[in-house]
Amino acid sequence: MSKKSDFGLIGLAVMGQNLVLNVESRGFQVSVFNRTTSVVDEFVAKHPGKALVGCHTLEEFVQSLATPRKIHIMVKSTAVKDTDRDAVDAVIEQLIPLLDKNDIVIDGGNSFYQTTERRDAYLTEKGLRFIGAGVSGGEEGARKGPSIMPGGPASTWEVMKPIFESIAAKVDGEPCVIHIGPGGAGHYVKMIHNGIEYGDMQLICEAYNIFKNAGFTTDEMAAIFNEWNEGDLLSYLIQISGKALEQKDPETGKPIVELIVDKAGQKGTGQWTLLNAAENAVVISTINAAVEARILSSQKKQRVAASTQLTGPAVNITTDKKELVKKVHDALYASKIISYAQGLDLIKTMGEKKNWGLDLGRIAAIWRGGCIIRAKFLNRITDAYRTNSNLANLMLDPFFKDVLSKTQQNWREVVALATLNGIPVPAFSASLGYYDSYRAARLPANLLQAQRDFFGAHTYERTDKPEGQMFHTEWPEVIG
Ligand SMILES: NC(=O)C1=CN([C@@H]2O[C@H](COP(=O)(O)OP(=O)(O)OC[C@H]3O[C@@H](n4cnc5c(N)ncnc54)[C@H](OP(=O)(O)O)[C@@H]3O)[C@@H](O)[C@H]2O)C=CC1
Numbered sequence: 001m002s003k004k005s006d007f008g009l010i011g012l013a014v015m016g017q018n019l020v021l022n023v024e025s026r027g028f029q030v031s032v033f034n035r036t037t038s039v040v041d042e043f044v045a046k047h048p049g050k051a052l053v054g055c056h057t058l059e060e061f062v063q064s065l066a067t068p069r070k071i072h073i074m075v076k077s078t079a080v081k082d083t084d085r086d087a088v089d090a091v092i093e094q095l096i097p098l099l100d101k102n103d104i105v106i107d108g109g110n111s112f113y114q115t116t117e118r119r120d121a122y123l124t125e126k127g128l129r130f131i132g133a134g135v136s137g138g139e140e141g142a143r144k145g146p147s148i149m150p151g152g153p154a155s156t157w158e159v160m161k162p163i164f165e166s167i168a169a170k171v172d173g174e175p176c177v178i179h180i181g182p183g184g185a186g187h188y189v190k191m192i193h194n195g196i197e198y199g200d201m202q203l204i205c206e207a208y209n210i211f212k213n214a215g216f217t218t219d220e221m222a223a224i225f226n227e228w229n230e231g232d233l234l235s236y237l238i239q240i241s242g243k244a245l246e247q248k249d250p251e252t253g254k255p256i257v258e259l260i261v262d263k264a265g266q267k268g269t270g271q272w273t274l275l276n277a278a279e280n281a282v283v284i285s286t287i288n289a290a291v292e293a294r295i296l297s298s299q300k301k302q303r304v305a306a307s308t309q310l311t312g313p314a315v316n317i318t319t320d321k322k323e324l325v326k327k328v329h330d331a332l333y334a335s336k337i338i339s340y341a342q343g344l345d346l347i348k349t350m351g352e353k354k355n356w357g358l359d360l361g362r363i364a365a366i367w368r369g370g371c372i373i374r375a376k377f378l379n380r381i382t383d384a385y386r387t388n389s390n391l392a393n394l395m396l397d398p399f400f401k402d403v404l405s406k407t408q409q410n411w412r413e414v415v416a417l418a419t420l421n422g423i424p425v426p427a428f429s430a431s432l433g434y435y436d437s438y439r440a441a442r443l444p445a446n447l448l449q450a451q452r453d454f455f456g457a458h459t460y461e462r463t464d465k466p467e468g469q470m471f472h473t474e475w476p477e478v479i480g
């Protein structure tokens, strides 16, 4: 073998293959390996003339790479606790004896950030360098330019920067990749990106469900999403929703969306986001609602059985169609802002706790292109944090404050309309509940504190006494 490769990738499934083609297209020679080696042969044969080196063993693969080696692992990740071991660990274990000091191992899969921290410590101890990089954009993004969220030592990032910057999506000439922070910071931010992705998807589905119940045809709904994609809601997920609604089934001629079973899958990143939010006492009610909506959707048999037993109102939506479209647009826009406010609040909280030095403005900027949540309004989020990096909550940025003020009447009407008609809008209403709770100078938690003190002598603070001074009341006995 003459020239050594600049980059190596293990795991030639959909993401791996497309990333390889992307890296190769930027002028790098890439070595590839896959556990099932026939996949290597098929892949290389399918792309004649490209600077690809197909390898049948890991030994051959490692030897084909220039040092320090840059090895990107893109295999199935399933570990959900730092004690779990999965395919990424299996590949790392096989690689370790073959590598030299300072070689770089990158895990580009959707790994849980705590497993990334474990792997980082483990490989560092072995004299190797590790990067846990979240990659978003699906198949198309991987091929044409994803958003990449790498975590790990800044010095290792510097080595990887030329390749990562050349393959990432570009927005206004800026690559959609930055060094997120040390350790598991990159995979952590990717996890929250996915939580936000869940929120966006559920909100779009709730808008669709209202339209459907109001009697809109699938083509009408497609046209609405296509139109929305020209305005404030311009985003990849709105775009693909419009396109999905347009698609007809070749067999029946019916809209394909209406033939798809209403059971949502999920691989885990949304649930991890929920667990992490609970651990850090951060409210992410919109994202929670989105994850739970997928769970309830998957309980199809129970829902079908319950639909014949539990009653609800007959749907009767008489709102003018044009007016309804505007109202739902505003409800979706406002709820989306809340979802991002919550996700970013969680990132901020964890970043501070872990001392990761996260820059929310720069993180929002790399989500503007390449990734699944890419959207026009991420420019506004970027601006908001560039103007005030200490913003307590995205809702308080002047631009978003104004949007929430202007959209809230329609938002409230949509939640009320859906509720009165028995149409579930868990994410729209959770978002509104968050907004109203966050802006309330006084919540009913005073009564809650009284209850706690009543049954458990948990004590409370008083409005007329200094903060931190605790009181207890001798409540009457109620058990006779
Ligand atoms: N699909 C997507 O849109 C996105 C996926 N991701 C993440 O990227 C990673 C790759 O995703 P995707 O391309 O969909 O592929 P999959 O998650 O379906 O993983 C398949 C790949 O993993 C390999 N693999 C599985 N088990 C092992 C093992 N024990 N040892 C070695 N290799 C193994 C397979 O090899 P073999 O061919 O031998 O079975 C194959 O190359 C995942 O972590 C995923 O979560 C991130 C962003 C988007």
Ligand SMILES: O=C(CO)[C@H](O)[C@H](O)COP(=O)(O)O
Pocket: 110, 135, 136, 137, 138, 194, 197, 265, 266, 267, 268, 269, 270, 372
């Ligand atoms: O990471 C991604 C995009 O950013 C993947 O598409 C992810 O697998 C989607 O998650 P889920 O399968 O849980 O819907």
